[in-house]
Amino acid sequence: MELVLAVDIxxxxxxxxxxxxxxxxxxALTSDEVLDAIRFGPTGRIAVTYVEWGGVGEHFTVADxxxxxxxxxxxxFAARIAEAPLRQVQRTSIVSALDRAVEMMRSNPYQGLRKVIDIxxxxxNNQGGSVTEMRDRVLAAGITINGLPLMMKAETTAWQAMLHLDHYYEDCVIGGPGSFSIPVRSKESFADAIRMKLVxxxxxxxQDQPKVMLASSRxxxxxNLFD
Known part of the structure; x- marks a missing residue:
C-alpha cells in the first residue's frame, strides 16, 4: 500500500x-498492532509519507x-516525525492537501496494490475551491480517502459543534473502496483512534455489513458552505 498521512496544522x-x-x-506507527498488520499483509511492507498541511500551497513533508x-x-520513520519542529499556518485547504497528496503518489518510486490518503x-475546507470536486478527482484516480475529523474542541467551539465535523467528513471528504472516517472527540482517545485507523x-x-444510513436520519x- 502507498499511504499518505496528511495532517492538519x-x-x-x-x-x-x-x-x-x-x-x-x-x-501508532511503532505499535505491535500496526507492525503486525504490515507483516501479515500481502507484501509485508508499506510505503508511507507524513505531510503537514494548511492553506493553499502550504505543505510540509515531515517524513518523506x-x-x-x-x-x-x-x-x-516515527523518529523523523517526533523530531521535526512544529509549524502553524492560517487556513484550511483540504482541496490543496488532497491535490498535493495525489501528486506525491504520482511522483514516488513505488507502485502499491492500494493507494490511500489518510487526512x-x-x-x-475554507480555501482552494470545491472540496467535493477535488474528492471526485482523487477517487477517479483510483485513490481511497479516509478521514480523521478532530472534534476535541466540539464542546467549547460553537461553529465546530454546529457543523458536525464528523458528518462533514462522511458527506464531503472521504470516498473510495472501503473508505471510512473515525472522529476523535478527546485528546485521551487520539492515540487509540490513530492506531485503529492505521490497522x-x-x-x-x-465491515461485513457496510454502513447504511437512512436519508431521513439526519x-x-x-x-460548499465554506468553500
Whole structure:
C-alpha cells in the first residue's frame, strides 16, 4: 500500500493539540498492532509519507516516502516525525492537501496494490475551491480517502459543534473502496483512534455489513458552505 498521512496544522490546532497529534502517530506507527498488520499483509511492507498541511500551497513533508517492513524502519520513520519542529499556518485547504497528496503518489518510486490518503483535520475546507470536486478527482484516480475529523474542541467551539465535523467528513471528504472516517472527540482517545485507523487501512479491513444510513436520519451537510 502507498499511504499518505496528511495532517492538519491550521491555526485552530493549538500547540498542545499538535503535540498530542504527533505523539499519537508516533505511538501508532511503532505499535505491535500496526507492525503486525504490515507483516501479515500481502507484501509485508508499506510505503508511507507524513505531510503537514494548511492553506493553499502550504505543505510540509515531515517524513518523506519510506518503506516500513519491520520495527527498525517504523521507528526510524516515527523518529523523523517526533523530531521535526512544529509549524502553524492560517487556513484550511483540504482541496490543496488532497491535490498535493495525489501528486506525491504520482511522483514516488513505488507502485502499491492500494493507494490511500489518510487526512486529518479540525475544520471544513475554507480555501482552494470545491472540496467535493477535488474528492471526485482523487477517487477517479483510483485513490481511497479516509478521514480523521478532530472534534476535541466540539464542546467549547460553537461553529465546530454546529457543523458536525464528523458528518462533514462522511458527506464531503472521504470516498473510495472501503473508505471510512473515525472522529476523535478527546485528546485521551487520539492515540487509540490513530492506531485503529492505521490497522484498518493497512490490513484493508472492511465491515461485513457496510454502513447504511437512512436519508431521513439526519440532514445532509452542505459541502460548499465554506468553500
Amino acid at each position: 491550521s491555526q485552530s490546532m493549538d500547540t498542545d493539540e499538535q503535540e498530542v497529534q504527533r505523539a499519537g502517530y508516533v505511538a 516516502w519510506t518503506l516500513i517492513e519491520d520495527r527498525a524502519s517504523a521507528s526510524a 486529518s483535520g479540525d475544520g471544513p 484498518l487501512e493497512i490490513a484493508g479491513l472492511v 440532514q445532509p451537510i452542505r459541502c
